[in-house]
Amino acid sequence: MKKNNSVVVAMSGGVDSSVAAARLVDEGYQVTGVHLALSKEKTVSGTKGCCTLDDARDARRVADRLGIPFYVWDLSERFQEDVMQNFLDEYAQGRTPNPCMRCNEKIKFQAVLERSIELGFDAVATGHWAKIVNSPQGPLLYRSEDDAKDQSYVLSVLNQEQLAKTMLPLAGSTKPELRKEAQARGLITAFKPDSHDICFIPDGDTAKFLHKHLGNKKGNIVDVETNEVLGEHDGIFEFTIGQRKGLGLTVPREDGAARYVVSTDVATNTVMVGLPSFLRVEVVTGTNLIWCGPILDSPFDCGAQVRAHSDRVPATAFHQDGNLTVEFKEPLQALAAGQTIALYDQDRVICSATVVSTNRS
Amino acid sequence: MAYLDHAATTPMLPEAVAAMTAELVKVGNPSSLHGSGRKARRVVEEARETIAAAVCAKPMDVVFTSGGTEANNLAIKGLFWARKKENPKFKRVLISAIEHHAVLDPVLWLGEHENAEVEILQVSENGILDPQTLRESIAKNPEDVALISVMWANNEVGTIQPIAELSEIANDFKIPFHSDAVQAMAYLPIDLSKVNVTALTITGHKVGGPQGVGALIVKSDINLEPISHGGGQERDVRSGTLDAPAISGFASAVSVLVSQRERRSLRIKGLRDEAIKRIKEVVPEAVVNGDLENRLPGNVHISFPGCEGDALLMLLDAHGVECSTGSACSAGIPQPSHVLLAMGRDERTAKSSLRFSLGHSSTIDDIDELITALPPVVERAKRASTKARITK
Numbered sequence: 001m002k003k004n005n006s007v008v009v010a011m012s013g014g015v016d017s018s019v020a021a022a023r024l025v026d027e028g029y030q031v032t033g034v035h036l037a038l039s040k041e042k043t044v045s046g047t048k049g050c051c052t053l054d055d056a057r058d059a060r061r062v063a064d065r066l067g068i069p070f071y072v073w074d075l076s077e078r079f080q081e082d083v084m085q086n087f088l089d090e091y092a093q094g095r096t097p098n099p100c101m102r103c104n105e106k107i108k109f110q111a112v113l114e115r116s117i118e119l120g121f122d123a124v125a126t127g128h129w130a131k132i133v134n135s136p137q138g139p140l141l142y143r144s145e146d147d148a149k150d151q152s153y154v155l156s157v158l159n160q161e162q163l164a165k166t167m168l169p170l171a172g173s174t175k176p177e178l179r180k181e182a183q184a185r186g187l188i189t190a191f192k193p194d195s196h197d198i199c200f201i202p203d204g205d206t207a208k209f210l211h212k213h214l215g216n217k218k219g220n221i222v223d224v225e226t227n228e229v230l231g232e233h234d235g236i237f238e239f240t241i242g243q244r245k246g247l248g249l250t251v252p253r254e255d256g257a258a259r260y261v262v263s264t265d266v267a268t269n270t271v272m273v274g275l276p277s278f279l280r281v282e283v284v285t286g287t288n289l290i291w292c293g294p295i296l297d298s299p300f301d302c303g304a305q306v307r308a309h310s311d312r313v314p315a316t317a318f319h320q321d322g323n324l325t326v327e328f329k330e331p332l333q334a335l336a337a338g339q340t341i342a343l344y345d346q347d348r349v350i351c352s353a354t355v356v357s358t359n360r361s
Numbered sequence: 362m363a364y365l366d367h368a369a370t371t372p373m374l375p376e377a378v379a380a381m382t383a384e385l386v387k388v389g390n391p392s393s394l395h396g397s398g399r400k401a402r403r404v405v406e407e408a409r410e411t412i413a414a415a416v417c418a419k420p421m422d423v424v425f426t427s428g429g430t431e432a433n434n435l436a437i438k439g440l441f442w443a444r445k446k447e448n449p450k451f452k453r454v455l456i457s458a459i460e461h462h463a464v465l466d467p468v469l470w471l472g473e474h475e476n477a478e479v480e481i482l483q484v485s486e487n488g489i490l491d492p493q494t495l496r497e498s499i500a501k502n503p504e505d506v507a508l509i510s511v512m513w514a515n516n517e518v519g520t521i522q523p524i525a526e527l528s529e530i531a532n533d534f535k536i537p538f539h540s541d542a543v544q545a546m547a548y549l550p551i552d553l554s555k556v557n558v559t560a561l562t563i564t565g566h567k568v569g570g571p572q573g574v575g576a577l578i579v580k581s582d583i584n585l586e587p588i589s590h591g592g593g594q595e596r597d598v599r600s601g602t603l604d605a606p607a608i609s610g611f612a613s614a615v616s617v618l619v620s621q622r623e624r625r626s627l628r629i630k631g632l633r634d635e636a637i638k639r640i641k642e643v644v645p646e647a648v649v650n651g652d653l654e655n656r657l658p659g660n661v662h663i664s665f666p667g668c669e670g671d672a673l674l675m676l677l678d679a680h681g682v683e684c685s686t687g688s689a690c691s692a693g694i695p696q697p698s699h700v701l702l703a704m705g706r707d708e709r710t711a712k713s714s715l716r717f718s719l720g721h722s723s724t725i726d727d728i729d730e731l732i733t734a735l736p737p738v739v740e741r742a743k744r745a746s747t748k749a750r751i752t753k
């Protein structure tokens with residue numbers, strides 16, 4: 001980006017995007033603050049989501065302070081379709097989606113980015129924790145300096161075309177530094193707690209949300225080895241692979257070992273439980289392969305990450321026709337279809353894909 | 362910069378600023394009985410006389426409020442409750458489909474909480490209420506109508522309603538008739554001795570006075586239930602210490618305005634016609650909404666097919682041209698205007714519209730700026746919204 005280019009900063013009303021906006025202003029960009037209205041419902045204050053009225057006000061006050069224009073963009077319809085409905089559909093299909101990644105892919109870095117470019121802006125900036133480095137092979141996505149805050153995983157759905165028009169001004173900082181900076185700048189968001197929840201489930205009770213929208217669907221809980229029916233459930237979407245607590249089983253195993261959810265089957269509406277050894281995953285296949293940098297020849301060695309803050313594990317990746325297969329060098333525990341797998345070369349994000357199936361040992 | 366949002370609020374007239382600031386530095390509660398109080402009271406009473414004279418009403422008819430919204434609430438709820446007290450059979454409330462939210466929402470509230478039967482009267486595609494529509498609605502049962510409210514002129518598309526005829530019909534049935542004249546006051550002659558309007562709403566900041574002050578003009582023999590309770594300063598129907606400085610500024614603006622109204626309206630109308638002509642020249646597909654004859658002199662309301670109003674607004678803002686999408690916002694999210702929907706436009710057309718409103722400080726330079734900025738902005742907005750539809 002050149003100085004005095006015009007940039008839209010997606011301002012959630014949190015400290016991260018506030019500082020991102022402030023830094024761009026300092027660097028001489030023409031900054032416009034945009035708060036995304038993702039829900040038409042007036043969310044009550046006190047909730048911890050990222051799109052409440054309070055948050056909109058905080059974002060506006062930061063924009064005031066920075067002396068930049070500020071608008072609210074209504075993306076509630078697209079969010080409803082592309083993120084919330086997709087979230088429900090995925091769960092109904094027995095998969096475990098990550099709505100924040102979906103929002104990055106479809107809303108922030110598609111709908112908002114495209115709209116911004118068409119309206120004459122040069123780029124979109126966000127307060128995500130990751131780094132974009134320009135190289136002869138185009139822009140490359142790297143992990144953040146602050147590994148504890150790193151969000152390169154949730155950005156791994158961006159291709160190079162999107163990365164080329166994206167700015168991440170927080171690269172190179174740590175969270176404590178950032179809060180100090182926000183305080184020194186007098187931004188009212190300096191001490192706002194981070195939001196962790198899914199913004200449209202502000203109380204954090206995903207099961208309740210899913211029940212409300214998907215209803216009750218009674219089915220059996222079955223022992224994966226013996227096929228014995230051990231209990232009933234109200235909907236397979238209540239369970240995550242690897243879950244141990246809250247199964248409501250009354251018949252203990254003879255050897256007293258704990259049982260885990262090892263898989264779910266939509267067709268028969270069954271939850272399978274068993275020993276942790278059934279959770280081991282050695283190979284996964286994925287679709288929706290997105291390259292965050294140049295396409296690498298198949299196969300290649302990499303580090304694989306399957307959750308926002310999980311460790312990377314050594315793996316070998318094969319790809320063909322937009323499909324990905326990843327073999328882990330040490331088996332992983334508990335991985336569900338619908339999750340995103342991101343592959344790294346050291347600190348650089350190579351690509352990502354959505355898990356379709358796992359082959360357990 | 363071109364400020365083209367006078368319907369949202371118009372700059373204070375220098376006379377109003379002078380009158381208001383002169384009072385701001387003084388002490389005195391108009392309700393106090395001592396010298397300082399009497400001086401403040403005098404300011405308020407002189408303002409009351411000025412404002413009453415401007416609409417050919419009696420000073421005692423003027424009830425000062427915190428603005429148009431409060432005056433509308435007082436008229437709607439106050440009249441409804443008083444009528445109901447008088448006779449429980451009064452339950453219907455008739456309003457036009459293009460009322461401002463400050464009328465629409467209190468009426469809907471009465472429907473939800475006080476068992477009012479709300480009837481929303483449809484308007485023509487130009488946004489005008491046909492007196493026959495009102496007559497037919499009353500005729501369903503003339504005995505149960507608690508009140509009627511129809512705005513004098515619309516804030517979005519600027520249409521002027523046939524208030525003389527409408528209020529005459531109400532009078533035939535002895536039904537109280539309220540009119541929100543917030544937008545009309547600055548530009549149209551309002552003579553309450555010639556029309557049968559029971560209650561009239563006006564506000565300071567649309568006529569060159571300060572924000573936060575307004576009035577309901579309602580004859581002192583009309584029963585009104587108060588909607589908030591306290592010291593009873595204004596005829597026991599409105600409580601709260603009167604804001605003497607703001608009231609003084611309001612009255613000063615009204616008196617300047619009345620003396621210059623005709624000349625000023627003519628000048629603004631000339632600018633408006635020029636603006637419409639030139640907008641159509643540079644954006645041929647632009648469509649003017651509302652009525653070309655019965656229209657506020659400063660109102661330019663345009664649909665830009667294939668564009669989103671909020672994108673246009675933002676891009677024009679970046680060029681220093683300030684206007685409005687004309688519709689209400691909920692938490693900053695533009696909603697399709699109920700006014701345009703009532704005029705038969707679909708949601709997309711409603712969302713493609715902008716309101717440019719001219720006022721006393723508008724000049725031909727403002728129009729020039731708008732016309733220079735508009736074509737590239739429309740092109741951009743069109744591309745952005747096409748793209749959004751394709752990639753959806």
Ligand SMILES: Cc1ncc(COP(=O)(O)O)c(C=O)c1O
Nearest residue numbers: 428429430461463516541543564
């Ligand atoms: C027609 C109409 N009625 C009422 C109001 C509200 O007046 P106030 O802002 O003084 O409360 C407005 C102003 O937005 C208006 O245009």
